[in-house]
Amino acid sequence: MLKATLKSLAARKLRLGMSAFAIVIGVAFVVGSYVFTDTLNRTFDDIFGDLSSDVVVRPATPEGQESWATLAGAGSSTTVPADLVQQIDALPEVASADGEIEDSSVFVLDKDGDVVGVAGAPGVAVNWYEEPVREGEERVLQLIDGRAPERSGEIAVDDQTIETTGYQIGDEIPLVTLGEQPRISAELVGVTRFGESGSLAGASLVAFDTGTAQELFLDGENAFNGVSVRAAEGVDAEELRDTVGSLLPDGLEAMTGDDVDEETSSAVEEGLGFFNTFLLIFAAIALFVGVFLILNTFSILVAQRSQEMALFRALGASRRQVTRSVLVEAFVVGIVGATLGLLLGLGVALGLQAIFAAFGMDFGGGLVLQPRTVIVAYVVGVLVTMVAAFVPARRASRVPPVAAMRDDVVLPDSSRRTHVLLGGILAVGGAASMAAGLLEIAPSAAVFVGVGIVAVFIGVALLAPIISVPIIRVIAGWYPKTFGTVGRLARENALRNPRRTAATASALMIGLALVSAIAVVGASANKSIEQALDDGLEAEFVMASASGQPFSPAVAEQARQTGGVATVASMRGSFAVIDGSQSYLSAIDPETFGQATELSMVEGSADLASGGAIVGDDTADSDDLAVGDTINADLGSGIEEIQIVGIYDAGNPLLGGYVVGLQTLQDLGITPADSTVYVTAESGADLGQVQADLEAATSELPMVTVQNQEEYKDSQRDEVNQLLYIVYALLGLGIIIAILGIVNTLALSVMERTREVGLLRAVGLSRRQLRTTIRLESVAIAVLGAVLGVGLGLVFGISLQRAVSDDGLDALSVPVGQLVVFILLAAAVGVLAAAWPARRAAKLDVLRAINTE
Amino acid sequence: MTTNHQAGPAAATAVELTKIYGSGDTQVTALGGVDVEFAAGNFTAIMGPSGSGKSTLMHCMAALDAPTSGKVYIGDIELSSLNDKALTRTRRDRLGFIFQAFNLVPTLTAKENITLPLDIAGKDVDQEWFDTVINTVGLADRLRHKPNELSGGQQQRVACARALVSKPDIIFADEPTGNLDSRSGAEILAFLRSSVRELGQTIVMVTHDPGAAAYADRVLFLADGQIVDEMLDPTAEKVLERMKNFDAVGQVS
Ligand SMILES: Nc1ncnc2c1ncn2[C@@H]1O[C@H](COP(=O)(O)OP(=O)(O)OP(=O)(O)O)[C@@H](O)[C@H]1O
């Protein structure tokens, strides 16, 4: 039996190749995301793996938080005074102790005046100090050319930045900082290299001499952000940590370098974990869609071979043997598919690497292929195929032996009633599960929504053979009128096997349902933002840095000096641990901010001058806060109690969460730096002129842009749209698999109908007419999938919008035009998918076609 | 060998028709230079041992297969001068087919199957003629049925009706009764016979059954790719007698 199975397998290479393709794509995506994130992790492990010296002194991590400085990326205001560094240096257990200064917003400008580095990546600045190095070790930051910066006006810059900008030693390099003088310049005296690969993952690194760094980042205080301590001979790190720790005042802590490195790595991995999850979700979608394709292919293959199966049965094979032979086939296809998928997945990872490199994030070195990835590839590939083949296998085993004698074998169909019942239960149950998740009645909402969506998909797919018949009658209803017999043939072909048509369309349905849902949510988000800004944004201009990095208050100051400007409202903020959880603390001046937007209070007042805080009504609800309560905020220099003085309407588009006064934020130790500046013009001012003047005022700072209301709205919309496009691109993969599914089904159906094709050609159907027939059938299937998909997508999208309407997505917008385009695109996809099967059919030799068995 | 016994002008003619399959060792000469004419309004049966080239002759005559050499005329159109498009059109407009099995498109009703060649051509159905054909075939009450709801004999009658309804110059039938019991077979043959006699149709039919051949005006005997004999006004007995002579050469099934 096994031999017979393998033989028939080899005989149908093409058909099996097509079904294997789905597995290849699904597995490739899984493998690609694993390999890519593993490679990323390796890169970051290289960067952070052996970064710290034996012991590190740094501002204490807020209680209950694992790692704070690394995650938030915000410097703490607690510093280490220079004499403490000397004290540590003097310890007998210490070989050397060096004060370190670090800042993350010093950006290098290239020769065109643009910021170097990946948008959003930090511009790291450090103080350069001579560090004694043990035998066989190298400094993390090495000087590879020139000399170290020694005095004010000198800098050393990392080699990658030097390479991209083309600066040379001796050049005067423009820099942007957060300080009073946002724009400075310094002579390049040295080139540094970070770690072995030199990769900074898109950031830039500037080294100053210690004095200048203190001047720039610590207001000239003779202090440091941290201390790097090296142990004397024979002293181990933990011992040293404890000794140093005993010297430290409150607010500082000593840690071993290994612990710090580990903390950093795991924080980075956590950040990347999200990315991995993201990719894996799409891999899951690809596989889920792939299951339909595989299931369909195996169903067709089994149907076509039912006579062979019946012959086996007649010759004495048991039902179990027949089932097994199909499963063995699936197993072989799964193995082959997984192997090819694994290879393709490596290609996908290479592609991702290349894309990231093109955006300036170069992850050097080869790909990381962990045994785990290989195992997952095979488990997923083989398991998915076997599961998908199980149903057809069972059906195959029910072929009665007598069928071997008959000409037209009809496979026993499982009863319609069972299908409708099961499909109905799944669809309704899935919808209920989704609703529970969306309304957050259920404990783990995401799981409920996810499982619900999958259940609805399967439910609708099970119902599809029944729903699809009337839909196809509508979609293809005009075929006979317009295309005559050719149209009638196409319509009847699309209807002749509703189960097959529906399964094929289901794959497309899934992709399009997700795309349509996202389109509805995206359009609603855009509309909500627009409405909120229409209502809430009164400032004529918004100044912000493109990358979201804060910028010097000097910008706001200059804006104030500009003619025609009425008020200038700064918005600042900092990461903070509030009541034990990581959060964000914004700061405004209610006076000027009230000009930029209508700040309507639900309760209390917006008087922040006394050091109090206001909070949005949504946050107040969720955190159970009322006016008069206090919150505990830790911004890195110990816990401060802040009283809630008011609750504002969170419908405001510019404000969210906890808000304090500008002075309060500064008192909490945060260096003043604006994240956004809102400018209101005097009434009657020439807005064009004001904008031009503001732009002139910020010309020194290329990162800061001035946007008028329309431009600001556009940029907000762009943000939403960019996200949409990324998701579309990834879902596109699911749709490509669906297209292949149509190609596959059509090709197999055409093969199945070879004799019929021959007959039609014999009685005078031209090649062109034959192609049209197949094309029309394909269009009907594709549009069926699109209609089902867009319909489900609408349901998903609208329920999603309803569910989160309180969280800022209050306006529902159904992008009708876009959805219609999806359906038209599906029709085009249908034409495309039919190209190959139609060509094959047209090429069939009439005589041979008639005479095939 | 004379094949010139004519009842009228030729509906189809083959000249020096040769068909060779394969090459080298596996080369098979299915037709070795056949000259034949099929007169309009005549019912011709072709007989011969299995493998003698009957189907091949039929396929070459019916523009379904290209001969290796020689010429085929349908009326005065020479087939080898036509491209695929023109061949398709010739089949559609001037030829009719009845195969041994699988004659119908399963998704179409009997009526749709019958009018298929006309529909493909975008021609109107001559309702009167259609009714005549349907009544002759006796299918009036089965027109809305799909093929799988019809018996084998009924399916073949639909195929006959399809071949007739477009009034082709000539109908080719390859063992049209091969799959039928003798009664259904007889009905089909009687029908073909009457369509020749009453409707003036031209029919060429391959058969293994001497009884079936007896319905024809003329029987051609094929052996080893050559026309070896011809019989006018055949009866089953005469044909059977003649066929026995082939037993020495090849087996008649
Ligand atoms: N496609 C082909 N390739 C190779 N040889 C072929 C092909 N078709 C037919 N032949 C050979 O040509 C010869 C004539 O075949 P043909 O089908 O015309 O015989 P036939 O008289 O119709 O036989 P039967 O009564 O069995 O149907 C046979 O020897 C056959 O093996």
Ligand SMILES: [Mg+2]
């Ligand atoms: Mg034959």
